[in-house]
Amino acid sequence: MRSGLTIGQAASFVGVTIKTVRHYHRLGLIAEPERDTSGYRRYGSADLLRLVQVRTLAGAGVPLAEIGDLLDAGPEQFAATLDDVHHRLDEQIEDLTARRDTLHRLTHGDRALLPDRACAVLERLVGLGFDPTYVATQREALVLARALVPEVFDSFLNRLELGLDDPEFVALTKNSLEAESWDPDDPRIEELAAAVADNLLVDRARLEMPTAPRKRSDTAARYGLVNHHREDRPSIARLNALVEAKLRAAGIDVPHQ
Incomplete structure (x- = not known):
């Protein structure tokens, strides 16, 4: 029997749901581990590392469609891509802040x-x-x-x-x-x-x-x-x-x- 974690254990350790892990598999962000003799997929440390990286980047606002290429990129491209993501997030923050301020004004009549x-x-x-x-x-x-x-x-x-x-x-x-x-x-x-x-x-x-x-x-x-x-x-x-x-x-x- 192969050692490692089940998908439920891996998801729990990393702080995501089983559904999220399976979604990452469908997108090709994380390779599906081989099944052991009992028919369970077992996640090793390398799988968990990749899962943590994907979860962290997704949580930081990097679109899932870009994460795969980002993780496979070299240091310079990785840094450049993150800078671009940072810029886009700043723009989104400004837009959301403006929307929030508008909603605040709408709740205060004249404002x-x-x-x-x-x-x-x-x-x-x-x-x-x-x-x-x-x-x-x-x-x-x-x-x-x-x-x-x-x-x-x-x-x-x-x-x-x-x-x-x-x-x-x-x-x-x-x-x-x-x-x-x-x-x-x-x-x-x-x-x-x-x-x-x-x-x-x-x-x-x-x-x-x-x-x-x-x-x-x-x-x-x-x-x-x-x-x-x-x-x-x-x-x-x-x-x-x-x-x-x-x-x-x-x-x-x-x-x-």
């Missing part, structure tokens, strides 16, 4: 479409007591800005962040929301527009648009889609138009719609 910095701005709006409808409108505007005019997205966020640090700006914004119920010809709209424009002009630098978007032939259209998103109330449309007119009169380059 599926907006960076953490923008989400923080939305959270600040909630903390300052802004109406949920306004917060939702700002969320949509941020998503549009990031997609349509990514060059100005950071400056757009800067403007929002600086504004939320200014109690007067916060109060004026809330007053603007109240203007939704006003008649478009209400004289208070012009007074409010002047106050908003004066507040914005205190720091002119934050009103400047980057030069890149201005080179586009459709700059005004892109800007308008973002800046006038959900502008479906005549009073708000007039308020925004008056604010923009006052900014232009003060020398601020606001694209005409």
Whole structure:
């Protein structure tokens, strides 16, 4: 009777299943030992070594189809092949990490479409007591800005962040929301527009648009889609138009719609 281990013992010693060992045999990764007089295949130390090598490489991410050639290769080819496998694994890790981050964002609402910095701005709006409808409108505007005019997205966020640090700006914004119920010809709209424009002009630098978007032939259209998103109330449309007119009169380059 030939000495050695049965397939079950070999699989157990190496840490795989019998099914896995048989699969390696079918792929030609490990030669099947001869049967002993009792009809059992007996695995010797050389068989176990090969099995350990295959299991280790497979566990490291080397495709089974490549393991046979890899184990039969010389030292230089072996090292080169492992480097290639390492590179491919790095790419897979990056891809899986990106997918994981996307799933994480999907489970956290806004973070599926907006960076953490923008989400923080939305959270600040909630903390300052802004109406949920306004917060939702700002969320949509941020998503549009990031997609349509990514060059100005950071400056757009800067403007929002600086504004939320200014109690007067916060109060004026809330007053603007109240203007939704006003008649478009209400004289208070012009007074409010002047106050908003004066507040914005205190720091002119934050009103400047980057030069890149201005080179586009459709700059005004892109800007308008973002800046006038959900502008479906005549009073708000007039308020925004008056604010923009006052900014232009003060020398601020606001694209005409």
